[in-house]
Amino acid sequence: MSRPRIVIVGAGxxxxxxxxxxxxxxxxxxxxxxxxxxxxFLYLPLLPQVAAGILEPRRVxxxxxxxxxxxxLVLGEADGVDLxxxxxxxxxxxxxGGTLAYDRLVLAVGSVNKLLPIPGVxxxxxxxxxxxxxxxxxxxVTRQVELAAAxxxxxxxxxxxTFVVVGAGYTGTEVAAHGQLYTDSLVRKQPLRxxxxxxxxxxxxxxxxxxxxxxxxSRTADRVLRxxxxxxxxxxxxxxxxxxxxxxxxxxxIDTNTLVWCVGVRPDPLVEGIGRPLERGRLLVDPYxxxxxxxxxxxxxxxxxxxxxxxxxxxxxxxxxxAWRQGKIAAHNLLASFGRGERRAYRHxxxxxxxxxxxxxxxANPLGVALSGPLAGVVTRGYHLAAMPGNRVRVAADWLLDxxxxxxxxxxxxxxxxxxxxxxASPELARVPGAPEPSGRERGGAAAGEPGPTGPAERQEAPExxxxxxVPGAPExxxxxxxxxxxxxxxxxxxxxPRPARASGDEPDKPGPVKKTEPRPRRSxxxxxxxxxxxxxxx
Numbered sequence: 001m002s003r004p005r006i007v008i009v010g011a012g013x014x015x016x017x018x019x020x021x022x023x024x025x026x027x028x029x030x031x032x033x034x035x036x037x038x039x040x041f042l043y044l045p046l047l048p049q050v051a052a053g054i055l056e057p058r059r060v061x062x063x064x065x066x067x068x069x070x071x072x073l074v075l076g077e078a079d080g081v082d083l084x085x086x087x088x089x090x091x092x093x094x095x096x097g098g099t100l101a102y103d104r105l106v107l108a109v110g111s112v113n114k115l116l117p118i119p120g121v122x123x124x125x126x127x128x129x130x131x132x133x134x135x136x137x138x139x140x141v142t143r144q145v146e147l148a149a150a151x152x153x154x155x156x157x158x159x160x161x162t163f164v165v166v167g168a169g170y171t172g173t174e175v176a177a178h179g180q181l182y183t184d185s186l187v188r189k190q191p192l193r194x195x196x197x198x199x200x201x202x203x204x205x206x207x208x209x210x211x212x213x214x215x216x217x218s219r220t221a222d223r224v225l226r227x228x229x230x231x232x233x234x235x236x237x238x239x240x241x242x243x244x245x246x247x248x249x250x251x252x253x254i255d256t257n258t259l260v261w262c263v264g265v266r267p268d269p270l271v272e273g274i275g276r277p278l279e280r281g282r283l284l285v286d287p288y289x290x291x292x293x294x295x296x297x298x299x300x301x302x303x304x305x306x307x308x309x310x311x312x313x314x315x316x317x318x319x320x321x322x323a324w325r326q327g328k329i330a331a332h333n334l335l336a337s338f339g340r341g342e343r344r345a346y347r348h349x350x351x352x353x354x355x356x357x358x359x360x361x362x363x364a365n366p367l368g369v370a371l372s373g374p375l376a377g378v379v380t381r382g383y384h385l386a387a388m389p390g391n392r393v394r395v396a397a398d399w400l401l402d403x404x405x406x407x408x409x410x411x412x413x414x415x416x417x418x419x420x421x422x423x424x425a426s427p428e429l430a431r432v433p434g435a436p437e438p439s440g441r442e443r444g445g446a447a448a449g450e451p452g453p454t455g456p457a458e459r460q461e462a463p464e465x466x467x468x469x470x471v472p473g474a475p476e477x478x479x480x481x482x483x484x485x486x487x488x489x490x491x492x493x494x495x496x497x498p499r500p501a502r503a504s505g506d507e508p509d510k511p512g513p514v515k516k517t518e519p520r521p522r523r524s525x526x527x528x529x530x531x532x533x534x535x536x537x538x539x
Contacts (some may be wrong), residue, residue: 004030004338007088007102009078010268011036011064013044013302013320015108016389017327019064019071019274019332023336033100035074038428039064039070042406043133044320045356046395048171051134051141052178052358053409054402058407061131062390074100077426078109081274083294104296104334107274107283108327110516111265111302111318111426120241125261128171130427136262136415137175143411145183147196149190153464159255162199164246165262166238168204169212170355172262173221175306176202177357180228201231201254203428208234210363212317213353214238215535216370220363261422265318269425279305279315287345289330298334309347320349324387354380 006022008015011034019034025031040061049055064073076090077373088100113127127133127139141163146158147156161183165176171381183198192198202209202225209232210218227234233248238259239248245255267281276291277284282305283291291297300306301323308314316322329346336343352366354376361378365385371379381399385392419430 001497003394004103005033005101006030006106006334007033007035007100008102008106009081009088009270010108010110010301010303011038011041011325012108012110014110014327014330015106016041016064016068016302017324018064018106018108018300019068020389021328021331022334023070025331025340026070032071033074033102034064034071035076035078035088035100035424036064036312037075037077037093039073039075041067041389042428043384043391044129045170045387047128047131047134048174048178048356050131051128051137051175052182053138053382053407054178055398057131059391059395059398062388063334066221067390069197074098075487077429078270079106081107081270083274083276083297086296100375102296104337105298106330107271107297107299107303107333108323108330109268109270109292109303109370110323111267112269112427113261114264114266115423116263118238118240121238121259121261122421124241125166125259125422126417126420126470127261127424127427128175128423130264130429130478131421132430133358133427135412136417136420136430139411139413140258140417141179141183142186142409145186145192146190146411148196149187149192154193154196155255157193157196158199159245160257161192161196162201162256163198163258164201164254164256165260166203167262168202168206168209168232168263169262169264170210170233172202172204172260173225174358175208175223175231175260175262176200177225177228177361180225180230181358182407182409184228185407189357189409197229199229199231201233203233203238203248206234212368213355214365216295217353217355217363217365219372220372220376224357226365245266250505265302267318270337271299282318287347288333288343289326289346292331295337300330300332306346309345312351314356316348318344320352330375337486352516354383356384370463417509443471467496478495 008019010115011019012187015034015036022030023030040063043060043062046055046060047358050057050060055167060352064071074090076092078088078090080089082089086102086105088102088105090098090100092098113129115122126136128137144160145189148157151160163183165172165179180198180200183200204211208215208218209222222232238246239249241259245253246259247253266337272278272281272282274283281391283299283303284297284305285291285299287307287309289298289300289304291299302318304326306322306326307315308316325348326346330342332341333343335341352364352368354364356362360377361373362380364371364376364379366379385396388395413428
C-alpha cells in the first residue's frame with residue numbers, strides 16, 4: 001500500500017505547526033510536502049525589531065529544511081486548487097509552473113496587507129507583513145534621517161524626519177515605539193537642525209491604541225508612547241496620501257516622506273478562487289477545521305473562518321496565537337481521518353497578550369495579571385524566546401549586544417521602494433527587475449481591499465544586482481544636469497513613469513517601459529540620492 005500524500009500550502013504559524021506535528025507523529029510513514037514561497041518560517045512578532053536594527057533578518061527567519069525532518073519543501077506560490085481533481089497548481093521562483101497531487105490538503109496561506117479605498121495609499125504607503133518590507137523601512141528611515149541632517153532647508157528636514165504610522169494595533173504600536181527609539185539613536189550621531197527631532201505620528205480610527213486588548217494594556221502603551229514623544233492620534237484617519245504627505249480626517253496636512261500602513265490584514269486571495277463559501281474573505285470550515293463537502297481538505301490560520309466555540313456565533317480572530325494552535329489541531333484531525341485517534345474540535349481561551357514597546361518597556365497581562373515596565377519587558381521577551389521554533393540563542397545574543405553596544409544605523413540598499421508595493425498578495429517576496437506585471441492573485445484586493453481572482457504568481461525570487469551594472473528590464477533613473485556634466489557627455493533625460501515619484505526618496509514606483517519626459521523643476525529625493533551615489537563613484 002502506497003504512503004498517503006499530504007500537501008500543506010503555506011509555512012506561516014498555522015502551516016509550520018501542522019508540518020512539525022505531522023513530521024513528529026508520522027515518523028516518515030507519509031509523504032509530507034510543504035509548499036511555500038520562501039525557505040523559512042518568519043516569526044512575525046519580532047519583525048519591528050528588524051526594522052529598528054535590533055535583530056538581524058536571519059534571526060527571525062527559521063529554516064524550514066533545518067527544523068522540519070521528513071518534510072519535503074517545494075518552493076513556489078500556489079495559484080490554484082482543484083478540489084475535484086485533488087491537485088494544487090503553483091509557480092516556482094523562476095516562473096515555471098507545477099502541480100502537486102494530494103490525498104490530504106492543508107490550506108494555511110495566511111493573510112496579506114489590508115487595503116482601504118483611500119486615494120493615494122496604494123501608491124505612496126508601504127506595509128509591514130514581510131521581511132522585505134521591514135528591510136526597506138529600516139533603510140528608508142535611516143536614509144531620511146541622514147539626508148535631513150545634511151539639509152539646509154528647514155521644511156525639507158522636517159518632512160524627512162516625520163514618520164506617519166496608520167493603525168494602532170499590535171504591529172503599528174510596536175513599529176512606532178521601536179521607530180522613535182531608533183531615530184533618536186540616529187540623531188545622537190548625526191544631529192539635526194537646532195530645535196528639531198524625529199517625529200513619529202500614530203493614527204487610528206479607534207478611540208484608543210490597541211483597541212482589541214484590555215484597557216489596562218492600552219493605557220500602558222499609550223503612556224509609554226507619549227512619554228517618548230510619539231504623537232498619538234485616536235479617532236483620526238487618513239483621507240488622502242500624496243507624494244509630499246498625508247491629509248487627515250480633521251483637515252490637517254502632515255508633510256512627510258514616510259507612510260507606514262499597519263491598518264490590518266485580509267485573507268490571502270487564493271482562497272476566493274477555490275469556489276467554497278467564504279466569511280469576509282476567509283474560507284469557512286467546521287470546528288474540526290475541515291472544509292464542508294471536502295473532508296480531505298483542512299484549513300487553518302488567517303485564511304480560515306474557524307467557529308469560536310468560546311463565543312458562539314463568532315469566528316476566531318486572525319492572530320498568530322490562534323493560528324499556531326489551530327495548526328496542531330489540524331495535524332491531529334488529519335491523522336484521525338486516516339484512523340489514527342479521534343478528531344477534536346478547536347477550542348482555545350486566550351491566556352494573555354504581550355506588546356513590546358522597545359528598550360525595557362512592554363505591556364503584558366499573562367493569565368490576566370496586568371504588567372508594565374521592565375518586568376513586562378522580561379515577560380515579553382521570555383515569551384518570544386519560548387514561542388520561537390528556532391534561533392533562540394542567536395536572538396538572545398542580539399538582544400544582549402543591543403543592550404551593551406550602540407546600534408548600527410547603516411543602509412544596506414537591498415530593497416527598493418518599487419520592490420515592496422502595498423498592493424500585493426505576496427509581502428514575503430520582493431519584486432525584481434524584469435518580472436512580469438502582477439496578475440490576479442498578485443494584485444489581490446486592489447485599492448478597495450477586496451480579494452481578486454486567482455492567477456499565476458508572476459514574480460521571481462532573486463537578489464537585485466548591485467552597483468551600476470545594467471539590469472535587463474530595470475527602470476532607468478532620471479539623470480540630473482550635474483550627472484550629465486560629471487559624465488562629460490550629453491545624455492537624454494529619462495524617467496520610469498510620468499506619474500509623481502513616491503515620497504520615499506527611493507526609486508521609481510516599479511519597473512516599466514522607459515518614456516521620455518520633461519525634467520521636474522522641483523528637486524526630488526531621487527535626485528538627492530542619485531547625486532550622492534555619483535559623488536561616491538567619482539571620488
